Amino acid sequence: MFEMSSNLMYVAFFLFLASTVLFAVSITGKKFKTREGEEKNKAGLWGYISAVIALIAAVSYFIVRWIAVGHAPVSNMFEYTTALGIAISLAFVIIYPMYKNNYLGIFTMPIVMLIIAYASMFPTEAQPLIPALQSHWLTIHVITTVIGQGILAIGFVGGLIYLIRVIDFTKATKKVLGVEFILFSIIAGIAYILLNVGFNLADYEATFEYTNELGEEAQIDYTMPPLVGPNEGELISGGMNPLFNAPAIIASGDLNVVIWSFLGGLVFYLILRLLFRKPIGGIIQPLVKQVNPQAVDEISYRAIAIGFPVFTLGGLIFAMIWAQIAWTRFWGWDPKEVWALVTFLFYAAYLHLRLSRGWQGEKSAWLCVLGFIIILFNLIFVNLVIAGLHSYAM
Amino acid sequence: MEKVKCECGHVNPYGTYLCESCGKPLKEEKGKIANMRYEGVARRSQTYKKSMIDRVWNFFSSVKVGIWIIFALLITSSLGTVFPQEMYIPPGENPAIYYEQAYGTIGLLYYQLGFHNLYSSWWYMLLIASLGISLVIASLDRVVPLYRALSTQRVTRHEGFLKRQRVFGEAEGLDDPEAEMKKAEKVLREKKYKIRKENGNLLAEKGRFARWGPYVNHVGLIIFLIGGMLRFFPEMYTDEHVWVREGEQEVISGTGGNYFVRNNEFAIDLYDEENEMFEAALERAGGSVVESFRTSATLLKRSSNGTVGSETELEEVKDHEIIVNDPLTFEGFSLYQVDYKLNELSTFSFTLESETVDEDFSDFIFEVDLNDPQKLYEFENGYEIEILEYFPNFLIDDNREPTTINRIPDNPRIIFEVFPPDVDREDENAEGEISLIGIQVNESLNGDHDHTIRLAGVEMVDVTGLTIRKDRTLPVISVGAIIFMIGLIQGSYWHHRRIWIQNREGTLLLAGHANKNWHALKKDFSLISANTQIPSPVDQLDEAAKEKENEGVNQNNV
Numbered sequence: 001m002f003e004m005s006s007n008l009m010y011v012a013f014f015l016f017l018a019s020t021v022l023f024a025v026s027i028t029g030k031k032f033k034t035r036e037g038e039e040k041n042k043a044g045l046w047g048y049i050s051a052v053i054a055l056i057a058a059v060s061y062f063i064v065r066w067i068a069v070g071h072a073p074v075s076n077m078f079e080y081t082t083a084l085g086i087a088i089s090l091a092f093v094i095i096y097p098m099y100k101n102n103y104l105g106i107f108t109m110p111i112v113m114l115i116i117a118y119a120s121m122f123p124t125e126a127q128p129l130i131p132a133l134q135s136h137w138l139t140i141h142v143i144t145t146v147i148g149q150g151i152l153a154i155g156f157v158g159g160l161i162y163l164i165r166v167i168d169f170t171k172a173t174k175k176v177l178g179v180e181f182i183l184f185s186i187i188a189g190i191a192y193i194l195l196n197v198g199f200n201l202a203d204y205e206a207t208f209e210y211t212n213e214l215g216e217e218a219q220i221d222y223t224m225p226p227l228v229g230p231n232e233g234e235l236i237s238g239g240m241n242p243l244f245n246a247p248a249i250i251a252s253g254d255l256n257v258v259i260w261s262f263l264g265g266l267v268f269y270l271i272l273r274l275l276f277r278k279p280i281g282g283i284i285q286p287l288v289k290q291v292n293p294q295a296v297d298e299i300s301y302r303a304i305a306i307g308f309p310v311f312t313l314g315g316l317i318f319a320m321i322w323a324q325i326a327w328t329r330f331w332g333w334d335p336k337e338v339w340a341l342v343t344f345l346f347y348a349a350y351l352h353l354r355l356s357r358g359w360q361g362e363k364s365a366w367l368c369v370l371g372f373i374i375i376l377f378n379l380i381f382v383n384l385v386i387a388g389l390h391s392y393a394m
Numbered sequence: 395m396e397k398v399k400c401e402c403g404h405v406n407p408y409g410t411y412l413c414e415s416c417g418k419p420l421k422e423e424k425g426k427i428a429n430m431r432y433e434g435v436a437r438r439s440q441t442y443k444k445s446m447i448d449r450v451w452n453f454f455s456s457v458k459v460g461i462w463i464i465f466a467l468l469i470t471s472s473l474g475t476v477f478p479q480e481m482y483i484p485p486g487e488n489p490a491i492y493y494e495q496a497y498g499t500i501g502l503l504y505y506q507l508g509f510h511n512l513y514s515s516w517w518y519m520l521l522i523a524s525l526g527i528s529l530v531i532a533s534l535d536r537v538v539p540l541y542r543a544l545s546t547q548r549v550t551r552h553e554g555f556l557k558r559q560r561v562f563g564e565a566e567g568l569d570d571p572e573a574e575m576k577k578a579e580k581v582l583r584e585k586k587y588k589i590r591k592e593n594g595n596l597l598a599e600k601g602r603f604a605r606w607g608p609y610v611n612h613v614g615l616i617i618f619l620i621g622g623m624l625r626f627f628p629e630m631y632t633d634e635h636v637w638v639r640e641g642e643q644e645v646i647s648g649t650g651g652n653y654f655v656r657n658n659e660f661a662i663d664l665y666d667e668e669n670e671m672f673e674a675a676l677e678r679a680g681g682s683v684v685e686s687f688r689t690s691a692t693l694l695k696r697s698s699n700g701t702v703g704s705e706t707e708l709e710e711v712k713d714h715e716i717i718v719n720d721p722l723t724f725e726g727f728s729l730y731q732v733d734y735k736l737n738e739l740s741t742f743s744f745t746l747e748s749e750t751v752d753e754d755f756s757d758f759i760f761e762v763d764l765n766d767p768q769k770l771y772e773f774e775n776g777y778e779i780e781i782l783e784y785f786p787n788f789l790i791d792d793n794r795e796p797t798t799i800n801r802i803p804d805n806p807r808i809i810f811e812v813f814p815p816d817v818d819r820e821d822e823n824a825e826g827e828i829s830l831i832g833i834q835v836n837e838s839l840n841g842d843h844d845h846t847i848r849l850a851g852v853e854m855v856d857v858t859g860l861t862i863r864k865d866r867t868l869p870v871i872s873v874g875a876i877i878f879m880i881g882l883i884q885g886s887y888w889h890h891r892r893i894w895i896q897n898r899e900g901t902l903l904l905a906g907h908a909n910k911n912w913h914a915l916k917k918d919f920s921l922i923s924a925n926t927q928i929p930s931p932v933d934q935l936d937e938a939a940k941e942k943e944n945e946g947v948n949q950n951n952v
Contacts, residue, residue: 002671069671099913125674128665131686131718294936298913305910309882317875326719328730328861329633330871333513334482335475345468352461355431382475 001068002126008061009082009116015054016089016113022047023105027287044102048093051109055093058086069126071134074142076127077383081119083143084379085112087150091303095154099299103291107157114186117193137322144314145340149375151307152347158300159368165291166362169282179281182369187272187280188265192257195264199224206239213248220253228256254384297361300368301354308347315340339378346371404546407539409436414543417555427934428558430907433547435539455535460528467521474512477504526619529612537609544602549592551894553903559894561906561915563931571900577926578895585918587893595896605909607885614878621870632727632864639738639765640855643694643708646727646862653724654694654708660734660856661688687731689716689858693724716860726864733859739764739803741853744831746777748845751814759850764803776815779847780826783809788832807832812845891915895928904931 026044062083065073073079092108129138160182167175206222210230220230222239229235229242230252246252269280276283319340320330331337350367353359398406404415411421412434423429439455442448453459477497480489489510493501508515556562568574572594579589579596587598625631632648636655643656663685667676676683694708714722721728743761753775760771760779764786771779785798788807796807811826813819819826827843829836836846889911896903908915916933923930 123675123678125678126671127675128669128672128683128685131684134686134717135719137719292936294933294939295913298911302911302913305886309879309886312882313879317879320875324865324868325721328721328728328732328863329865330868332481333474333479338471338475342468342472345464345471349461349464349468352457352464355457357429 001064005061005065005068005073006124008057008064012054012058012061012086013113013116015050015057016109016116019047019050019054020106020109020113022050023102023109026102027106027290044100044105047102047105047109048096051089051096051105052093055086055089058089062086065126071129072139072143074146075129075133075138076122078119078122078124080142080146081122081379082116083146084149084153085116085119087146088112088115088153089150090147091151091154091307095151095299095303095306098302099295101291101295101299103161103288103296104154104157104299106287107161108154111153111157111186114189114193118189121193121196132326135322135326137318137325141314141318141322144310144318146314148307148309148311148314151303151310152375153372154303155300155307155368156372158296158303159365161288161291161296162293162300162362162365163369164281164284165288165296166293167281169279169285176279176281178366180279183280183284184265184269187268188261191264191268192261195224195260196257204239205237206235207237208233209236210234210252211248215248222253222256224257224260226256227259228252293361297364300365301360304347304350304368304371308351311347312344316344335382336378339374339382343371343374343378346374402548402552404548407436407441409441410434411436412555413552414546415548416550416552417547418552419554419558426558426938427560428555430559432536432540433543435543437535437539439535451531451535454524454528454531457532460525460532463521463525463528467525470512470518470521473509477501477510479512480510483510522619526616529616529619533609533612537606540605544605547597549590549597549894550595550896551597551905553898556894556896556903556905559905559907560934561904561908561912561919561931562934563904563929565902565904565928566900568900568902568927571897571902574926574928575895575897575902578922578928581922581925582893582918585921587891596894598893598895599891601888601890604885604888605890607881607883607888609881610884611878611881614874614876614881616874617877618871618874621867621874624867624870625865630866632862634862635732636860636862637733637735637857638689638691638860639740639857642765643692646729648862648864649725649727652696653711653727654696655722655729655860656692656694657858658690658692658713659688660690660858662686662734662736663688686717687734689731689860691716691722691729691858691860693722716858721863726866728863730861730863731858732861735857735859737854738857739806739852740855741851742806742808742849743851743853745848745850746779746812746845747848750844762808764806765801767808778813778819780811780813780819781808782811782828805832807835809839810847812843812847814845889914891918893918902928904928906931 022043026041026047029041029043062073065079074083088108089112092104092112096104163175163179167173167179169176169179200223204223204225206226208220208222208226208230210218210220210233212218212231219236220233225239226233226235226242229245231245231248233242233245233252235241242256246255272280272283319337323332323337324330346367350364350371353367354364397408398410398420400406400413400416400418400420402413402416402418404413406414406420411423412419412428412430414433414435417428417434419428419434428434437455439452443452477493483489483492483496489505493505493510495501497504504510512518565571565574575594575596579591579598582598583589585600587600590597590599634647636644636646638644638655638657640657640660643654645651646653646655664682665672665676665685667673667682669676672683690713692713693711695711697707697709711724712722716722716729716731718731721730723729741761741763743759746755746758748755758773758775758777760773762768762781767781767784769781773779783796785796785807786801786803786805787799788805789797789799791797808831809828810831811828813824813826817824817826825840827845828839829843829847830839831847831849833849833852836848890909891911891914892907893915894903894905904919906915906919912933916930919930922928
C-alpha cells in the first residue's frame with residue numbers, strides 16, 4: 001500500500017511535467033485556423049487534461065497513503081508540503097476553466113513540481129502521531145488550510161506573470177531587482193533539490209564532534225560537504241575540512257545547506273545571464289508578451305478572493321476550535337498561530353487595497369507575490385527555525 | 395446643508411456624487427469612468443469636516459487608515475515571534491536574565507522593549523481597539539447610504555451615467571431594437587438575473603446581497619473582538635492547574651468546592667517499536683515515541699443532602715478517560731491532560747534496628763505517608779516514634795536553616811525521635827534518640843544512639859497535571875466567528891452585477907457594472923451578443939490601457 005502511494009506520486013509528477021510541456025507548446029507552438037477563422041491550438045486543452053489526470057493520481061497518492069498510514073497524510077513537512085503542491089494543482093484545475101489562460105498553466109505546473117520535489121527532500125517515511133495530533137481536527141484543519149493556501153498560490157502565479165509581462169527589463173531598476181530576486185530564489189530552490197539528490201546518490205556523509213549551544217559534546221552528520229563547520233567542530237569521518245566554524249547558536253548543518261543552495265543557485269543564475277546577456281525576467285518576458293495584463297490581474301484577484309475565506313476557515317477558525325480542544329485555549333500566540341494571523345491580515349489588507357484607486361495592476365501583483373512568500377515563510381522558516389508548539393511538524 | 399435635487403426629480407443628500415436614483419453625475423469628476431465606489435453616495439465622512447466628532451469619524455472611517463492599522467498589527471505581531479514570548483521560555487527562568495543569556499544584546503533589547511509580552515502590551519491592545527473602532531465607523535459610514543442608494547436606484551438611468559460605466563457600448567441601426575431587447579432579456583433571465591423594466595428600459599441585477607457581505611463580516615469581527623475583551627471581566631474565564639496523585643482526589647477550583655476529580659490511574663503508552671509502518675521513523679526518532687497520556691478520572695460531586703460541617707460526602711458523577719484532545723467536560727468546565735509526573739514518592743517504610751538492645755525487631759515496621767504523615771507512631775512492644783519535623787522537599791536556606799521548598803515530597807527528610815519503652819515521652823526532661831532521615835541520609839542529631847531507623851522501602855505514585863478551564867466567552871466568540879465566515883463567503887462567492895439596456899430612439903445603450911469579477915459580467919454580455927444582434931460592449935479600461943501601450947510603442951519606435 002505504502003509503496004503504491006509513492007508510485008502514484010511519481011506518476012503525478014511526470015504528468016505535471018507533461019502538462020508543463022503541453023502548455024509550453026500551446027503558447028510557442030504553431031497555431032492553425034479553425035473553420036471560424038479563429039487561431040487555435042489544442043495543446044492547451046491537452047495540457048489541462050494532463051493536469052487533471054495528474055491531480056487524480058496525486059489525490060490517489062493522498063488517499064492510499066492515508067489508508068496505509070492510518071491518518072491523513074498532512075502531519076509532517078514531507079506530507080504537508082506535498083499536500084500544498086497538490087492543493088495548488090487542485091486550485092489550478094478549478095480556476096483554469098474560468099479563464100482558459102494557458103500562461104497560468106505554464107507557470108503553475110512547474111511551481112507544483114518544484115514544491116513536490118522540495119517536499120521529497122524531507123524524510124518520507126510514515127511517522128506515528130504524537131498525542132496532540134490525534135484528532136479528526138488534524139484532517140479538517142490542515143486540509144482546509146492547505147487548499148486555501150493552494151488557491152492563494154494561484155494569486156501569486158498571476159502576480160508573477162503580471163510583473164514579468166509589464167516590467168521593463170532593459171533598465172536596471174528596483175522592480176527588476178525584485179523580480180530577479182524572486183526568480184533567483186526559485187533557481188536556488190532547484191539548486192537545493194539537485195544538490196541534495198546528487199550528494200544523496202553519492203552517499204555523501206561527514207560526521208563532526210562539536211560543542212552544542214548547551215555547552216555539551218554532541219555529534220552532527222552533514223549530508224553536503226561542510227563549507228561551514230559546527231561550533232568547535234572536529235571532523236571524525238569523511239569529507240573535507242570546513243572553511244570556518246559557526247557559533248553554537250546557529251544550526252550549522254542547515255546553514256551549510258543554505259550556503260550550498262545559494263551558491264548553486266548563483267552559478268545557474270550567472271550562467272543564464274551570461275548566455276542571454278539580460279535579466280532572467282527579460283528572458284521570460286517574450287514568452288508572455290501576448291498576455292493581457294488586466295486578465296492576469298483579475299485572475300490573481302479572483303484567486304485571492306476565493307482562497308481567502310478558505311484559508312481563514314482552515315487556518316484560523318478550525319485552528320482555533322482544535323486549539324481549544326487540544327491545548328485548552330483557542331489562541332495562545334504560538335509562532336505558527338501568529339504567522340497564520342499575519343497571513344490573514346496581509347490578504348485582508350490586500351483585499352481592502354483593491355478598493356483603492358491605483359492599487360490594481362502592478363502594485364497588487366507585488367502584494368500577491370509577497371503574500372505567497374509569507375505563506376512559504378510560515379511553512380518553512382517558522383516550522384524549522386522558530387521553535388514552537390507546531391515544531392513537531394518536522 | 396441643502397439637499398441636491400437632480401433633474402430626474404430625486405432629492406439627494408448633500409455631498410452626493412451620482413444621483414441615487416438615475417445616476418446622473420452631480421459633481422464634476424476627472425476621467426472617463428465614473429467612480430462607482432459605494433454608488434457615488436454621500437458618505438458622512440466625505441461630507442462633514444468641521445467638528446471634533448467629524449474629525450474622529452473621518453479618521454476611522456477611512457479604509458486607508460484601516461489598512462494602516464492592519465499593517466501595524468501585522469508587523470508588530472510578527473515581531474513577537476522573533477524570540478519566544480515570556481510564556482514559552484523554560485519554566486522557572488527569570489526573563490530579565492534569560493533573554494540576554496540566550497539571545498545576547500538583541501535579546502536584552504527585546505526584553506527591555508517589552509516584546510517578551512508583546513501581545514498583552516498596552517499599545518498592542520490599543521491597536522486592536524483601533525481596529526475595532528475602525529470596523530464600526532467605516533462600516534456605518536458606508537452601509538447606510540449604500541443601502542439607500544441601492545434601494546432607490548431607478549431602472550432608467552441618465553445617459554451620462556451609462557457612458558461613464560467601465561463596460562459600455564452602443565448598438566445602432568438594429569432592425570428591431572425592441573425584439574432584440576426581448577431576446578436579451580430572455581438570456582438574462584436564464585442567467586438568473588432579476589429584471590426590472592420601465593419605459594422600455596431594462597435593468598438586470600443579480601447577487602445584490604453580496605454587497606452586504608463585508609458589513610456582515612465586520613459585524614462578526616466586532617462581536618469576536620468583544621468576546622475577546624470579555625475575558626478580562628471576572629467570572630468569565632477560569633485558568634487553573636491541578637496536580638492529582640493516583641488514588642487521590644482534588645477539589646476543582648472555580649466550582650465553589652462542589653466538584654472534585656479523582657485520578658484512578660495515570661499511564662503513558664509508547665508506540666510499539668516493532669510496528670512495521672512506523673519502524674523507520676521510530677528508529678530515526680532514536681527511541682520511544684509517546685502514543686498517549688491517559689488519566690482515568692472520576693468526577694465527584696458534593697452530595698446535596700450533607701449538612702453544613704458534617705463529613706463531606708461525595709457521589710460519583712461520571713468516569714472519563716482524559717487524554718490529549720479529549721478533555722473531561724461538565725457544566726462548562728473542561729479538564730485537560732496537560733502535564734504529568736511519574737514516580738513521585740508517596741510512602742516510606744522504616745524498620746528499627748539495634749545492636750545493643752536485646753529485643754526482636756524483625757516485625758518492627760512502620761509506614762510514613764509522605765503527603766500526610768502521622769505525628770506519632772506507637773508500637774506493641776512499648777516503643778514510640780515521633781516525627782519532630784518533616785521537610786517534603788528539603789533545602790538548607792540562605793540562613794543555613796533547614797527548610798522545605800514546597801509540600802511536594804521530591805526530596806523528603808524526616809526528623810524522628812525514638813523513645814524506647816524505658817523513656818517516658820510525656821516527661822519533659824526525657825530525651826529520645828533524634829535523627830534526620832532521608833534517601834541515603836541517616837544522621838544522628840544528638841550523640842550516639844542505641845537504635846537506628848532504616849529506610850526499608852519506598853512507594854511511588856504517578857501524578858497527573860490537569861488544566862481546569864471554563865471560558866464563558868466561547869459562545870460570543872463562536873457567534874462572532876460564524877457571522878464573520880458567513881459575511882466573508884457572502885461577499886466573496888457571490889458578485890453583484892448589473893446590466894442596463896436602454897432604448898434611446900432606436901439606439902440601444904448598454905452598460906454594465908460589477909462590483910468584483912468583471913470577467914463573469916463580460917461573459918454574460920458575450921452570451922447576449924451571441925444570441926442577439928446586439929454587439930458586446932467594450933471594457934473602457936482595456937481600451938485606455940491599449941491606447942497607452944500603443945503610445946508607448948510609438949514613442950519607442952521614434
